[in-house]
Amino acid sequence: MKLISIAAMAITVLSMTHFQILADNPQKPFLTNADLITKTCSSTPYNDLCLSILESSPNSNGTDLYGLTEIMLYIAAENVSLIHEHLMELQNNTEMDTFMDECLTDCLENYQDATDQIEDSITALEFKAYHDIKTWVAAAMNDGAVCENGFKEKPDHKSPIVEMSKVFDQICSIILAMTNILSQGNRNMNSEDIFNF
Ligand SMILES: *[C@@H]1O[C@H](CO)[C@@H](O)[C@H](O)[C@H]1NC(C)=O
Numbered sequence: 001m002k003l004i005s006i007a008a009m010a011i012t013v014l015s016m017t018h019f020q021i022l023a024d025n026p027q028k029p030f031l032t033n034a035d036l037i038t039k040t041c042s043s044t045p046y047n048d049l050c051l052s053i054l055e056s057s058p059n060s061n062g063t064d065l066y067g068l069t070e071i072m073l074y075i076a077a078e079n080v081s082l083i084h085e086h087l088m089e090l091q092n093n094t095e096m097d098t099f100m101d102e103c104l105t106d107c108l109e110n111y112q113d114a115t116d117q118i119e120d121s122i123t124a125l126e127f128k129a130y131h132d133i134k135t136w137v138a139a140a141m142n143d144g145a146v147c148e149n150g151f152k153e154k155p156d157h158k159s160p161i162v163e164m165s166k167v168f169d170q171i172c173s174i175i176l177a178m179t180n181i182l183s184q185g186n187r188n189m190n191s192e193d194i195f196n197f
């Protein structure tokens with residue numbers, strides 16, 4: 001009996017001390033959101049791009065890894081629809097030769113598929129269907145690669161969207177890395193535990 005109450009007292013004192021530390025230094029005891037972003041991005045293949053996207057998003061403040069992945073998927077959706085739009089503008093250019101025109105037509109199809117796959121991935125995230133996200137994001141990356149390869153089939157022709165495709169591909173790689181971490185854990189973890197299994 002006595003032992004139990006001593007233990008209880010010890011716990012009470014310990015937690016009071018803990019709150020005192022918290023009050024004195026609100027940042028220290030827990031992993032802050034900035035730390036979560038830093039750790040998450042350093043676990044992806046494109047740390048700088050990841051940081052620049054998440055640090056400039058107003059929605060990343062205070063969210064967990066699930067929320068950060070959602071932000072990244074919305075950025076990918078925006079990106080892929082801008083690429084699609086740009087391809088339509090390019091195709092409107094009447095001075096295009098037949099080969100280029102055909103490439104652009106194929107690319108429009110590829111990027112329409114990619115758009116659908118990213119949208120499906122956003123839905124899959126709501127259901128925590130991480131395996132589906134991995135499948136669809138990988139498919140979207142493949143669509144981008146197929147489009148790029150089309151331009152290489154004839155000499156003296158260059159992809160007019162090579163830079164855009166590259167960024168989209170990198171964003172997809174970041175999403176795959178984030179989804180991998182998510183699929184190993186629980187969506188509510190936003191402490192250092194996330195990176196410790
Ligand atoms: C994040 O949100 C907290 C309150 O929840 C606020 O004090 C802080 O200034 C915000 N930081 C940024 C960078 O917006």
Ligand SMILES: *[C@@H]1O[C@H](CO)[C@@H](O)[C@H](O)[C@H]1NC(C)=O
Pocket residue numbers: 053075078079082083164167168
């Ligand atoms: C894709 O997103 C990145 C990061 O937000 C941005 O720098 C880039 O301009 C976007 N690309 C297009 C085509 O919008």
Ligand SMILES: *[C@@H]1O[C@H](CO)[C@@H](O)[C@H](O)[C@H]1NC(C)=O
Pocket residue numbers: 088089092
């Ligand atoms: C294509 O050109 C037509 C006629 O010049 C114009 O009305 C249309 O808005 C253009 N579409 C795009 C996607 O630029």
